[in-house]
Amino acid sequence: MKLSPDETIFWQNGFFTINLTIVTTWALMLVLVIISLIITRRLKTGMLISRWQCILEMLVITINNQIEEIGLKNPKDYIGFIGTLFLFIVTANILIILPWYEPPTGSLSTTSALAICVFMAVPFFGIEKSGIGGYLKSYLQPTFIMLPFNLISEITRTLALAVRLFGNIMSGGMIIAILLSITPFIFPIVMKSLGLLTGMVQGYIFSILATVYIAAAVHDSKPSDKKNLISTK
Amino acid sequence: MDNVSIIAVASIVTAGFSTSIGCMFPALGEGKSVSTALSSIAQQPDAAPTITRTLFVGLAMIESTAIYCFVVSMILIFANPFWTHIIAK
Numbered sequence: 524m525k526l527s528p529d530e531t532i533f534w535q536n537g538f539f540t541i542n543l544t545i546v547t548t549w550a551l552m553l554v555l556v557i558i559s560l561i562i563t564r565r566l567k568t569g570m571l572i573s574r575w576q577c578i579l580e581m582l583v584i585t586i587n588n589q590i591e592e593i594g595l596k597n598p599k600d601y602i603g604f605i606g607t608l609f610l611f612i613v614t615a616n617i618l619i620i621l622p623w624y625e626p627p628t629g630s631l632s633t634t635s636a637l638a639i640c641v642f643m644a645v646p647f648f649g650i651e652k653s654g655i656g657g658y659l660k661s662y663l664q665p666t667f668i669m670l671p672f673n674l675i676s677e678i679t680r681t682l683a684l685a686v687r688l689f690g691n692i693m694s695g696g697m698i699i700a701i702l703l704s705i706t707p708f709i710f711p712i713v714m715k716s717l718g719l720l721t722g723m724v725q726g727y728i729f730s731i732l733a734t735v736y737i738a739a740a741v742h743d744s745k746p747s748d749k750k751n752l753i754s755t756k
Numbered sequence: 757m758d759n760v761s762i763i764a765v766a767s768i769v770t771a772g773f774s775t776s777i778g779c780m781f782p783a784l785g786e787g788k789s790v791s792t793a794l795s796s797i798a799q800q801p802d803a804a805p806t807i808t809r810t811l812f813v814g815l816a817m818i819e820s821t822a823i824y825c826f827v828v829s830m831i832l833i834f835a836n837p838f839w840t841h842i843i844a845k
Binding site for chain 1: 830
């Protein structure tokens with residue numbers, strides 16, 4: 524039994540391997556980019572807009588609202604990262620309705636790459652907002668005794684992000700594979716529809732957690748921002 | 757018993773226990789959090805979106821502990837490092 528699409532290898536030469544995960548990931552990226560390019564080629568501002576533009580606007584507005592509700596005041600700065608994560612994971616998980624499709628998120632390498640992206644984005648946005656000193660100060664936040672725990676939590680939450688997404692998607696595929704050998708008639712379809720729900724929720728959770736982590740790194744500089752605002756007013 | 761069967765028995769039994777125990781307690785926790793969220797939505801329907809979002813994030817957090825146990829048991833059954841080590845010998 525195959526645990527992940529990593530084990531289907533198309534081409535291998537020394538260190539470089541091209542497996543099903545990489546192929547599916549690139550295909551997904553191409554699909555997402557081409558669809559967005561086609562839709563955004565003819566954007567209109569009038570009363571009558573095309574239905575695809577309407578769908579895209581709804582998506583962007585919803586993601587913006589979600590980011591803003593969590594506490595990031597300028598969602599435009601973050602939607603490029605968080606919206607991409609959300610769209611990629613959701614598309615990767617939703618496409619399991621296609622036959623012979625194996626979600627790339629069911630491989631630990633994809634999910635750890637996404638989790639490492641979040642791990643790098645948190646200091647990036649934190650430093651961009653409050654400078655290196657301000658960001659490093661957030662590790663000493665309640666007291667300096669919390670420094671090792673803050674550092675540990677930085678690592679463990681990245682690990683948890685990766686294993687959570689991988690485990691959920693992999694377990695969905697595994698359950699379907701096991702059910703196919705036991706009751707191959709109706710139950711796999713039921714579990715597959717449950718897999719659609721799980722995939723949607725996991726994409727949402729992943730992006731929400733990324734937003735929460737970024738918000739935590741950016742928020743620590745909030746008091747000084749307020750002081751600046753008051754002094755400039 | 758030789759080494760191979762000891763490793764096989766230990767892996768299978770541990771895999772079963774880790775999934776069963778790891779499903780039991782997260783289920784209890786999820787039930788508790790869903791019931792609390794439902795009663796608070798019934799008290800304050802206005803706050804339903806916020807409560808639902810927080811509930812989903814919390815459920816995912818609780819769920820991930822169960823998923824960790826599942827991953828461990830999957831590793832024990834399908835990709836056991838001790839087993840491959842002893843077979844390769």
